[in-house]
Amino acid sequence: MEKKQGIFKEFQSAYQINPALAFAILWVTLMPSVGSIIGIPFVVNGLNWIQELDFFSVSVIFSYLFLGTVIMGFALMPTTLVAGVSGFIFGWIAFPILFLAYNMASLLGYGWGKKLSGNSLDFLLAKYPKANALIETKRNRIGELVFFGRLSPILPFAISNLIFALLDVGWKRLLLFGSIGMLPRTVLVFWSGTVASDIYTAISQDGVSWKGWAFIGLLLISIVGIWRIFKSK
16 A cells, blocks of 8 residues: 555656656556566467467568567566567577567657656656666766666666656667667576476476476576676676
8 A cells, every 4th residue: 555655646746747757657667567467368378379470470570579669668568578478489589589679669768758758857866766876877978877777677678768868868879888788687588588488398298307396496596696686786
């Protein structure tokens, strides 16, 4: 209840300063969770059909590129979830297209961020003190700011687009440094999805011995450990 009241108060404060920004904050706060709840059951139910698609088909490639761009660009689902699901379903063949979709989503989010955010940087950063600290240390080095903003999970993808738009980092630096910064986390999550796919296949076909369960446990521990390293940085 307190959390809901906190979100409502933040929305009221933001609405008084910038109504468009208020709706943007509410959207990026709630929509990724709503999209995940709706999207994951759809993927699970259609898993067999999706996996039978020919990813070398031009229509499939463009459909995946379009959907990935829209889903990530409008914060319909978390970018990490999109990467993990893509790795699980398609494997590494899909990674180049995911990389392209991520960059197109960055431009899309950056574009609508410039239209909605107005002059609300101080208010926005007040809600993300760790991001504010990062910006203060990198304000005069925009390339590093974009790189570390994408590398660290302290800045959600959609919020970072709003902040980068307010800072007017420019689309060239956004693409160059942002794409490099997002690679470590995205590769890790994508790889986790491919490993999960292999494990799922093994379970469904042959079952899992105690050695298999031990491997799964160690894998999860290693992924959590690496994630915590990225988060602390």
